Amino acid sequence: MAELDRKLFLGGRLKRLRHDLSLTQTQMATDLGVSASYLNHLERNQRPVTAQVLLKLAATYDLDLRTFTDDSEPAGEADLVEIFADPLFKDLHLPRREISELVASSPMAAEAVTRLYRAYTERRKRDALVATPEEAEQSPTDWVRDQIQSHHNFFPELDELGEQLFATLGGDPHTLEEAAQRRLKDQYGIDIRFMPAQVMMMYQRRYDPHRRRLMISETLGPSSRRFALLYQLALSEYASDINAMTDKAKAPDLATSRLYKIALLNYLAAAALMPYGRFLHEAESNAYDIELLRAPYQVSYEQAAQRLTTLSRPGSRGVPFFLMRIDSAGNVSKRFAAGHFPFSRYGGACPRWNIHQAFQTPGRIITQVIETPDKLRYFTLARTLDRNLSAYADGAYSQQAIGLGCELKYAEKLIYARGLNLAQPNAVETGPMCRLCERPNCRERAAPPAVKALQIDEWIKGVTAFPF
Numbered sequence: 001m002a003e004l005d006r007k008l009f010l011g012g013r014l015k016r017l018r019h020d021l022s023l024t025q026t027q028m029a030t031d032l033g034v035s036a037s038y039l040n041h042l043e044r045n046q047r048p049v050t051a052q053v054l055l056k057l058a059a060t061y062d063l064d065l066r067t068f069t070d071d072s073e074p075a076g077e078a079d080l081v082e083i084f085a086d087p088l089f090k091d092l093h094l095p096r097r098e099i100s101e102l103v104a105s106s107p108m109a110a111e112a113v114t115r116l117y118r119a120y121t122e123r124r125k126r127d128a129l130v131a132t133p134e135e136a137e138q139s140p141t142d143w144v145r146d147q148i149q150s151h152h153n154f155f156p157e158l159d160e161l162g163e164q165l166f167a168t169l170g171g172d173p174h175t176l177e178e179a180a181q182r183r184l185k186d187q188y189g190i191d192i193r194f195m196p197a198q199v200m201m202m203y204q205r206r207y208d209p210h211r212r213r214l215m216i217s218e219t220l221g222p223s224s225r226r227f228a229l230l231y232q233l234a235l236s237e238y239a240s241d242i243n244a245m246t247d248k249a250k251a252p253d254l255a256t257s258r259l260y261k262i263a264l265l266n267y268l269a270a271a272a273l274m275p276y277g278r279f280l281h282e283a284e285s286n287a288y289d290i291e292l293l294r295a296p297y298q299v300s301y302e303q304a305a306q307r308l309t310t311l312s313r314p315g316s317r318g319v320p321f322f323l324m325r326i327d328s329a330g331n332v333s334k335r336f337a338a339g340h341f342p343f344s345r346y347g348g349a350c351p352r353w354n355i356h357q358a359f360q361t362p363g364r365i366i367t368q369v370i371e372t373p374d375k376l377r378y379f380t381l382a383r384t385l386d387r388n389l390s391a392y393a394d395g396a397y398s399q400q401a402i403g404l405g406c407e408l409k410y411a412e413k414l415i416y417a418r419g420l421n422l423a424q425p426n427a428v429e430t431g432p433m434c435r436l437c438e439r440p441n442c443r444e445r446a447a448p449p450a451v452k453a454l455q456i457d458e459w460i461k462g463v464t465a466f467p468f
Contacts, residue, residue: 007048008048008049008054009045009048009049009104010042010049011042011043011044011045011104011105012043012045012103012104012105012106012107014039014042014043014049014057015043015107016107017057017061017063018043019107019108020150021061025039025040025043031056031060031061032053032056032057032060033056034053044105045104045105062314064312064314064317077099077100077103077110077374078343078374079114080099080102080103080110080113080114081096081099081373081374083113083114083117084099086117118142122139140253140255140256140259141259143251143252143256143260144256144259144260144263145335147249147251147260148263148336149336149337152312152337152338152339153309153310153312153336153337153338154310154311154312154313154338155245155264155267155310156313157241157245158245158264158267158268158271159271159275159276159310159313161234161238161241161268161271161272162268162269162270162271162272162273162275162276163271163272163275163276163277165230165233165234165237165238165268165271165272166272166273166275166278168183169183169272173273173296173297173298174296174298176226176230176273176298177225177226177229180226180229180230180233181229183233184214184229184232184233184236187236188212188236189212190207190212190213190214190232190236191211191212191213191214192213192214192216192229193213193214193215193216194215194216194217194218195215195216195217195218196217196218197217197218197219199215200215200217200219203215203217204216204217204219204220204224204228205217205220205228205231205232207232214228214229214232216228216229221300222298223298223299223300223303224300226273226298226299227269227270227273227299227303230269230270230272230273231265231266231269233269233272234265234268234269234272235265238268242261242264242265242268243261245264246260246261246264267310270303270306270307270310271310273297273299273303274297274299274303274304274307276311276313276316277316279293279297279307279311280311280313280316280318282296283308283311283318284318284413286415287413287414287415287418288308288319288413288414288415288416289415289416290304290305290308290365300385300386301383301385301386301402302325302385302402305321305323305402305404306323306334306336308321308323308338308404309321309322309323309336309337309338310338311338312338318338319406319410319413319414320337320338320339320406320407320410321337321338321339321404321405321406322335322336322337322338322339322341322343322378322404322405322406323335323336323337323402323403323404324343324349324355324402324403325385325400325401325402325403326349326355326356326400326401326403327399327400327401328359328399328400328401330349330351330356332349333400339406339407341372341378341405349403350430352370352428352429352430353368353370353380353382353403353428353430354366354368354380354382354428355380355382355401355402355403356401357382358382358383358384358401358403359384359399359401361384362384362399363383363384363386364383365381365382365383365416366381366382366383367379367380367381367382367416367417367420368380368381368382368428369408369411369420369425369426369427369428370405370427370428370429370430371427371428371429371430372430373430376407377407377408377425377427378405378406378407378408379405379406379407379408379410379411379414379416379417379422379425380403380404380405381403381404381405381416382401382402382403382404383401383402384399384400384401384402385399385400385401385402408422408425
C-alpha cells in the first residue's frame with residue numbers, strides 16, 4: 001500500500017523530455033490538457049506527477065512508463081558522479097544528494113557541466129599526445145555514440161525498413177544471401193567479387209562505383225559476408241531515407257555526418273538480417289540463448305548480441321540489454337545500452353567486472369552479478385569473440401571480448417541465470433572507472449595502457465551499430 005501511495009516527483013525528467021521534444025511549456029501543457037502554470041509546478045517538483053498526467057504523457061509522446069518512472073538515477077547523474085570522482089574535485093567532498101538534486105532540478109546545467117568536463121579531458125589528452133594541441137572539440141566517435149545513445153540504440157523507422165527488405169528478399173534467412181546478390185545484380189547492376197586478402201589489403205569490403213562492383217575479402221567469414229551484402233543493398237534501396245535521417249541529426253561536420261550515416265546503414269543491414277518481430281520472438285522462445293538465437297539467422301555471436309540491445313519497440317520490447325566490447329589491453333571500442341547502465345565516458349571498464357577474465361577462458365560464456373556505485377545490480381555475461389585478426393595500425397594480434405548484461409530484475413528471463421539465487425546473489429562491487437577508482441586492490445590489477453591508434457575501418461566499426 002505504501003508503494004501505491006508514493007508520490008512521484010519527476011520534474012527533471014519531465015523538463016528533459018520537453019527539451020528533447022523542442023516544446024515550450026505552453027505547447028506541452030496544451031498537449032497534456034493542463035495549464036502552463038501547473039506544468040511549471042510539476043517541472044519544479046512543487047507538485048507530484050499524477051497518474052492521469054502519466055497516462056496522458058504515455059499516450060501523447062509514446063513513452064515507456066516503466067523507464068520514465070524508474071527509481072534508477074535520472075539521465076546524466078551517472079556522468080556527473082563520474083566527473084566529480086575526479087581527484088580535481090576531491091577537496092569539495094560533494095555528496096551524492098547534491099548531484100542528484102542538480103540533475104533533477106537543472107538538467108541543462110548538469111549537461112553543461114558534462115560538456116565542459118568532456119572538453120577539458122579532450123584537451124588534456126591532446127596536450128599529452130601532440131606538441132601543439134588543436135581546439136578541444138567533441139570527437140566524431142563521441143558525437144555518434146552520444147547520438148545513438150540518445151535514441152537508446154533504437155531506430156524504429158530502420159527496423160520497419162529492415163523488415164520490409166527481409167520480406168522483399170523472400171523472408172527466408174537461409175536464402176537471404178543468394179537473394180541479396182540477385183537483387184543487387186538485377187535491380188542495381190552491381191556485381192559481387194570475392195578478392196584475395198593481398199588485393200584487398202586493409203579493406204574487408206570495398207565498392208567501386210565506376211565499375212559497379214562490390215569487392216569482398218575472401219578472409220571474411222559467412223556471417224560477415226552476408227552482412228557486407230546487406231549493407232550494400234540497404235544503401236542502394238534506402239539511400240534517401242538514410243540521408244534524410246542523417247541530415248535531421250545535424251552533425252557538426254562532414255566527417256561526423258559520414259560516420260553517423262555508416263552507423264545508420266549498419267543498423268539497417270542488421271535489421272534486415274534479423275527482422276525485429278521475428279528476432280524478438282526467437283529470443284523470448286529460447287530464453288535469450290544467443291547460440292540458439294544466432295543459428296537460424298547465420299550471424300555471429302557479436303551480431304546477435306548487439307541486435308539484442310536494439311529491442312525497444314513500444315508494445316513489443318525485449319530485455320533492455322547493454323553491451324561493451326573491449327580488447328585484451330582493456331581498450332573500449334564499443335558500448336551501447338537499450339536500458340540503464342552507467343557506462344564510463346572517460347575511462348575503461350572496472351577490472352572487477354569479469355569481462356576481463358573472459359580472455360582466460362576463450363569461447364566460454366562466464367556470468368557475474370555486479371553492483372555499481374549507484375547501488376543498482378546487473379546480471380552480466382562475457383565471452384571472447386571468434387576473431388583471428390585485429391585492425392590495429394601496427395598489425396598486432398588483439399583478441400576481443402563482449403560484455404552483455406541487464407538489470408538484475410530481468411535476469412529471470414535469461415537461460416544463463418537459471419539455477420542462480422537471484423534474490424540474494426553474490427554481487428561484486430564495481431567502481432566507476434579504472435582511472436578514478438580508489439577501491440582497495442583495484443590499482444594493483446593491470447590497468448589498460450594508452451589507447452592505440454586504430455585504422456579508419458576499425459575506428460568506424462567501433463562506434464557504429466554493427467560489426468562485419
